Amino acid sequence: MFQLDLTSPKSIYEQVIDNMKELIVTGVMPEGSRLPSVRELSKDLTVNPNTIQKAYRELEREGFIYTASGRGTFVADVSVIKPDDAKIQNVEKEILGGFRSLIYLGLSFDEAKKIVETIINTEERSKRND
C-alpha cells in the first residue's frame, strides 16, 4: 500500500495518516472503498495494531474515513470536509516557520522564495500526471 520511513522524524502513526490522506485526496482510494483492516495493515507494515488504530481514529475524527465496527473502515465523502480556519492558520504558521528556516540556513530571501515556488510547481506537475 505504501512504505514507512523509519528514519523520518515523523512518528509512524503520522506517516500512516499522511499516506492515507494522500491516497484518499488523490482519488486512489475512492469514496466508499474499504481500507485495509487494522490488523492487515499492521502486519503489512510490521507495526503494532494499536499504532494503526491510532492513525485510523485520527483520520475518522478529521472526517476522511468512517468506521463500521465489525465490518471495517471506509473512505468517507471527502468533498464534504469544510476547511477548518484554525487548522489552516496553524499550517500557515508551519509554512512560515519553514520559510524562515530557509533564511536561517543562510539562503537569501529570493533564493528561499524560489525554492518554495519550485516545490509548489513540482507538486502541481505531479498532480497533472496522475
Added chain:
Amino acid sequence: MFQLDLTSPKSIYEQVIDNMKELIVTGVMPEGSRLPSVRELSKDLTVNPNTIQKAYRELEREGFIYTASGRGTFVADVSVIKPDDAKIQNVEKEILGGFRSLIYLGLSFDEAKKIVETIINTEERSKRND
C-alpha cells in the same frame, strides 16, 4: 527580549532558538553583540536554565553564536554560515508537507498556492519595513 508561548506545541528550547535566530538574522542582534546570559534569560522568561543552556548549545552548534568562556556568548558572523543541503532538503519536505496539509484541509490547489504566496509576500513586506 521576546515572549514564549507556553501553550504552543513547540518546546520551549525550540522557541528560544527560533526567536534568537530571528533576532540575529534580521540584524536586531548584530554580529559581535552579547546575548543575555543563560541565567539572565532564564530569569527573564521564567524557565529552567537548563532549557536556555540547551538552546544556546544548539545555536552555537549551528554557528549562529559563539561562547567566550567566562565572558559570555556573542552573535557570530552569520554571513559565513554555509547552507547545509541536507537540512535544506528537510525544510523543503516540511514545507511540502504543510502545503499538502492545506489540500487535505479541503482547499483547492490554487487556493493553497495563493495562501503560500501571500505568506511569502507578507514576510517580504515586513522585512522591507524593518
Added chain:
Amino acid sequence: MFQLDLTSPKSIYEQVIDNMKELIVTGVMPEGSRLPSVRELSKDLTVNPNTIQKAYRELEREGFIYTASGRGTFVADVSVIKPDDAKIQNVEKEILGGFRSLIYLGLSFDEAKKIVETIINTEERSKRND
C-alpha cells in the same frame, strides 16, 4: 421498510431495533401484524441474517414482538409493556449526559434548554401529523 445508515456509529442491530420500535409504537405496524422474516429483511437491507436475528431476539425479550414457531414473528400488545424503572433511569442518565454535552460544546444553559424543548416540540408535532 426502512433504511440503515451504514456510516452511523450505531450498530446495525441497534438500528434495526430502533426502527422496528418506531414502527410498532407509532402504530404503523399494529398489534398482531407479521414482521418480515429474518431472511426477507436481511436480504432487503443487505445485511447478515445473524444481525437481524439478534435484533428480533432483543425485541422479543423486551416484549415488542413474539415468535410463533414455524409461522413467523408478530407484533405484540405493546400497551401491556410495563415501564422498567431501571431502564428508564438509564435513559434519563443518557439524556442528562446529552444535555451536559450541549453545555460542554459551548452553549449556555438556556440555549441548551431551548434546544431540548425544540426537540420535544418537533417530535410532538410530527406525532400529531401521523
Added chain:
Amino acid sequence: MFQLDLTSPKSIYEQVIDNMKELIVTGVMPEGSRLPSVRELSKDLTVNPNTIQKAYRELEREGFIYTASGRGTFVADVSVIKPDDAKIQNVEKEILGGFRSLIYLGLSFDEAKKIVETIINTEERSKRND
C-alpha cells in the same frame, strides 16, 4: 479527584473525559490550573496510564486543555471554544433517541416530556447551588 463507575457502559476514558469537562466547565478547575499528571491520575484511579492519556488527548483536541510536554497539562481558556454545529446535531440526535426510548419503554408522551423537564430543572438547580 473523582471516581470511576466500573459498572457503567461508558468506557473508562470517556468517563475521565466527562468528569474532567465537568470540573473545567463548572470552574472547579479554572483556566491555567494544572491537571494531575497522566501517571498520577492513572495511579489514583488505578487504571493504565495509556487510558488516561487517551482521555487527555481527546480533551486537548476539543480545546479544553493544552499540554506542555515535560511540564504538564493545563486547563485552557474554555470561553473560546466555539460550538461545533455538527457535534451539536449529533447530540441532538442522541437526546431525541433517548426521548423516544422513554416512549418505547411504555411511557406516554406527556410522561416522557415531564421527565425530561425534571432532568433539566434538577440540573439547573444543582448549578445554582454551586
Added chain:
DNA sequence: GTGGTCTAGACCACT
C-alpha cells in the same frame, strides 16, 4: 473476520 478498549511496560525528548 472487524474495530474498540485496556493493561503492562518500554523508550524518548523535554523541563
Added chain:
DNA sequence: GTGGTCTAGACCACA
C-alpha cells in the same frame, strides 16, 4: 519529574 510514542498481547461486541 512531564507528556508522547510504541510494542505485545488480551478481551469484548459486532457482522
